[in-house]
Amino acid sequence: MTDxxxxxxxxxxxxxxxxxxxxxxxxxxxxxGSFFGFLGPNGAGKSTxxxxxTGLIPPTSGSIELLGMRMPGDELEIKRRIGLVxxxxxxxxxxxxxxxxxxxxRMYSLERGMARHRAEELLEVFELSGEKRKxxxxxxxxxxxxxxxxxxxxxxxELFLMDEPFEGVDAVGARLMKDMLLDLVRRGATIFLTSHxxxxxxRLCDHVAIINQGRIVAEGRMEDIxxxxxxLEDVFVRTVGADRExxxxxxxxxxxxxx
Amino acid sequence: xxxAILRAQxxxxxxxxxxxxxxxxxxxxxxxxxxxxxxxxxFGMTMLFSIATTEANILAELSxxxxxxxxxxxxxxxxxxxxxxxxxxxxxxxxxxxASTFFTIEVLLRLTTGVEMLLVLTGISAGLxxxxxxxxxxxxxxxxxxxxxxxMNVFTSAGxxxxxxxxxxxxxxxxxxxxxxxxxxxxxxxxxxxxxPKAALLRFAPSQIFWPWAAAGHLMVGDRTLVAAxxxxxxxxxxxxxxxxxxxxxxxxxxxxxxxxxxxxxxxxLLERVFALPSRFLPDPMAALAEKEMRMLSRISRVRVxxxxxxxxxxxxFLPAITGKRHAxxxxxxxxxxxxxxxxxxxxxxxxFWNCFGFDRSAVMGYFCxxxxxxxxxxxxxxxxxxxxxPQIGIVWGISALVRLPASPGKFLEAVVVMIAAALYWFxxxxxxxxxxxxxxxxxxxxxxxxxxxALTVWSAPLLLLxxxxxxxxxxxFHSQLAFVGVMAIALAxxxxxxxxxxxxxxxxxxxxxxxxxxxxxxxxxxxxxx
Numbered sequence: 018m019t020d021x022x023x024x025x026x027x028x029x030x031x032x033x034x035x036x037x038x039x040x041x042x043x044x045x046x047x048x049x050g051s052f053f054g055f056l057g058p059n060g061a062g063k064s065t066x067x068x069x070x071t072g073l074i075p076p077t078s079g080s081i082e083l084l085g086m087r088m089p090g091d092e093l094e095i096k097r098r099i100g101l102v103x104x105x106x107x108x109x110x111x112x113x114x115x116x117x118x119x120x121x122x123r124m125y126s127l128e129r130g131m132a133r134h135r136a137e138e139l140l141e142v143f144e145l146s147g148e149k150r151k152x153x154x155x156x157x158x159x160x161x162x163x164x165x166x167x168x169x170x171x172x173x174x175e176l177f178l179m180d181e182p183f184e185g186v187d188a189v190g191a192r193l194m195k196d197m198l199l200d201l202v203r204r205g206a207t208i209f210l211t212s213h214x215x216x217x218x219x220r221l222c223d224h225v226a227i228i229n230q231g232r233i234v235a236e237g238r239m240e241d242i243x244x245x246x247x248x249l250e251d252v253f254v255r256t257v258g259a260d261r262e263x264x265x266x267x268x269x270x271x272x273x274x275x276x
Numbered sequence: 277x278x279x280a281i282l283r284a285q286x287x288x289x290x291x292x293x294x295x296x297x298x299x300x301x302x303x304x305x306x307x308x309x310x311x312x313x314x315x316x317x318x319f320g321m322t323m324l325f326s327i328a329t330t331e332a333n334i335l336a337e338l339s340x341x342x343x344x345x346x347x348x349x350x351x352x353x354x355x356x357x358x359x360x361x362x363x364x365x366x367x368x369x370x371x372x373x374x375a376s377t378f379f380t381i382e383v384l385l386r387l388t389t390g391v392e393m394l395l396v397l398t399g400i401s402a403g404l405x406x407x408x409x410x411x412x413x414x415x416x417x418x419x420x421x422x423x424x425x426x427x428m429n430v431f432t433s434a435g436x437x438x439x440x441x442x443x444x445x446x447x448x449x450x451x452x453x454x455x456x457x458x459x460x461x462x463x464x465x466x467x468x469x470x471x472x473p474k475a476a477l478l479r480f481a482p483s484q485i486f487w488p489w490a491a492a493g494h495l496m497v498g499d500r501t502l503v504a505a506x507x508x509x510x511x512x513x514x515x516x517x518x519x520x521x522x523x524x525x526x527x528x529x530x531x532x533x534x535x536x537x538x539x540x541x542x543x544x545x546l547l548e549r550v551f552a553l554p555s556r557f558l559p560d561p562m563a564a565l566a567e568k569e570m571r572m573l574s575r576i577s578r579v580r581v582x583x584x585x586x587x588x589x590x591x592x593x594f595l596p597a598i599t600g601k602r603h604a605x606x607x608x609x610x611x612x613x614x615x616x617x618x619x620x621x622x623x624x625x626x627x628x629f630w631n632c633f634g635f636d637r638s639a640v641m642g643y644f645c646x647x648x649x650x651x652x653x654x655x656x657x658x659x660x661x662x663x664x665x666x667p668q669i670g671i672v673w674g675i676s677a678l679v680r681l682p683a684s685p686g687k688f689l690e691a692v693v694v695m696i697a698a699a700l701y702w703f704x705x706x707x708x709x710x711x712x713x714x715x716x717x718x719x720x721x722x723x724x725x726x727x728x729x730x731a732l733t734v735w736s737a738p739l740l741l742l743x744x745x746x747x748x749x750x751x752x753x754f755h756s757q758l759a760f761v762g763v764m765a766i767a768l769a770x771x772x773x774x775x776x777x778x779x780x781x782x783x784x785x786x787x788x789x790x791x792x793x794x795x796x797x798x799x800x801x802x803x804x805x806x807x
Contacts, residue, residue, distance in 0.1 A: 071644075073645065101645050108639055116568075125646070129555065
């Protein structure tokens with residue numbers, strides 16, 4: 018394993034379900050220390066890609082290297098060094114926030130005392146201290162996302178894989194999370210995230226890749242991707258969906274009586 | 277609209293049923309055998325009621341049969357803590373569907389919990405029609421009475437389900453109340469054993485016409501038809517009113533209003549010390565996993581109820597057989613403690629080792645993402661259930677001592693050893709079942725075990741318990757405790773090997789099928805929740 022190479026290297030990655038390729042020959046390199054945005058329309062293959070990177074699902078073909086180590090051969094060591102915020106909840110509803118964080122800390126081989134201490138601190142930072150003894154089942158969607166992010170940090174990983182981390186989070190919580198992520202990148206961590214909120218990606222990320230129908234259609238540094246005065250949204254729509262036609266729903270657009 | 281809801285339900289089940297045909301066929305075969313048994317029993321009822329005898333005898337037998345059918349229909353779901361199919365109102369309330377339509381579907385779904393009794397009722401009706409005293413000319417009375425009886429029970433069952441479900445989600449005393457429900461089932465025996473005068477019992481005997489089952493019985497045989505019909509209709513009306521009222525109350529019910537405020541725990545409570553026990557003799561991450569499992573299971577009402585039932589249900593079921601012969605305890609009484617301990621383990625099975633990821637649901641992906649060997653996850657879950665069983669055996673032992681069953685310290689030790697042996701075999705197979713047949717469990721719902729799980733439980737129990745049974749056979753045949761110990765030691769050793777092999781298989785299967793497991797545990801049900 019090397020500490021100077023790219024954080025993520027994906028070579029010719031494919032995932033086929035029946036006759037459909039959800040990911041179709043993906044090639045991707047994520048530099049270490051970068052804030053990497055992975056964008057795509059619905060059903061493009063973003064979540065499938067992240068699930069393959071984390072080892073949740075095996076690829077049909079292709080190779081994955083994280084932090085210089087191959088998946089699945091060095092799976093256990095890789096998992097020790099990455100933090101994950103999945104799209105779907107990885108939380109145990111019948112534990113309190115504090116219990117869950119302490120539990121996750123111990124999953125990453127932290128001693129009980131240290132896990133508890135870090136859990137308390139993380140809850141403080143993510144403004145969940147007031148809810149630390151409430152069961153997670155009583156948390157709102159935004160609180161659950163913040164807790165999931167706190168859990169991804171407890172073992173101080175080098176690489177973060179985040180699938181829609183800001184979904185359902187209010188502006189205050191999102192600001193908190195963004196500031197934290199920027200700080201992590203400044204200290205040398207690598208962040209790989211997917212998001213539908215292009216303004217956030219544009220503000221935070223220094224590298225971006227756009228996936229459509231299982232393939233990368235654009236990739237590079239943020240300033241290189243945006244040509245001239247184009248926004249990221251302009252680039253995104255142009256590369257994936259500008260010429261999409263939609264049917265005219267006459268029954269929906271008809272003027273109502275009296276209006 | 278009803279057709280649309282039922283079609284949506286059918287489509288949502290279609291893929292699940294077809295996914296693994298061999299196990300579906302296996303479950304279907306078990307279902308066939310189960311309902312075949314009830315069909316055979318119904319045939320027996322047909323023969324019984326075909327016998328030409330006095331009307332008084334027929335009425336007495338009919339009233340008793342209908343009373344037992346009523347008790348089974350209403351109490352069996354409570355005793356098994358499972359209520360079968362029901363409407364998932366949370367998914368349907370947003371649509372402009374009249375509440376009366378929901379109610380109609382709900383009532384129809386209640387028929388799914390009464391299939392056995394409908395078979396028995398059909399058998400009884402067929403018997404009366406074959407009886408020379410009544411014959412085919414009595415068909416209108418028989419059919420009318422049977423339909424009224426079925427309708428009364430269906431409505432009562434629908435109402436009772438909603439009451440229990442709401443109360444289950446809000447009451448602090450649900451475990452205690454379930455004990456009361458269970459105790460009701462042995463009330464007749466208690467009445468007899470406490471020598472209540474017969475005359476007093478007969479005044480409220482099941483054949484008195486004011487009881488709903490007796491009214492239906494009198495109607496079926498054409499005795500005092502007008503009084504019977506009016507009484508049955510009044511009871512039917514009451515049952516309909518009860519079920520409709522409870523159903524509409526459920527539409528407005530919001531469980532979150534009854535959530536307990538958070539409690540600030542000061543210092544180390546007793547429960548916290550219990551949760552921390554695994555850390556004393558297990559290393560992390562296994563200790564952390566076991567601790568997490570204990571916390572979670574202790575906070576799920578459904579698990580607590582089943583745990584309490586596992587402690588006392590065996591005793592209640594077997595008590596009459598055990599205390600029947602007072603002078604010298606027979607074989608059954610001598611071995612009651614190990615039998616009840618194993619029965620308790622069986623009761624916990626569907627919520628723990630047969631489907632060990634059920635309550636984790638989508639959080640199970642953590643086991644595949646965290647740097648922990650899967651093997652340790654299974655072992656931690658199994659250890660947790662084993663730790664739960666120790667107090668269970670202790671409680672059963674204590675109650676057994678109170679009712680003067682054979683309950684020496686030696687018997688306690690024997691029960692623990694038998695429990696460990698049974699657990700090795702059941703946990704082994706359970707770990708494989710958990711990765712082959714995972715399904716999400718809603719902690720707030722009291723649903724039925726899936727057909728495949730039921731099949732697995734039924735078919736595996738005799739086979740897996742065989743080594744333990746052989747130990748008792750050895751003791752009985754050779755009249756030697758040494759023979760028992762020797763065979764039990766072999767059973768334990770074989771159990772250890774079996775557990776190890778199954779664990780290996782489960783870990784490999786989980787790695788290979790992780791995507792399917794995640795999908796199954798994240799699956800949401802159709803508009804009707806079943807399991």
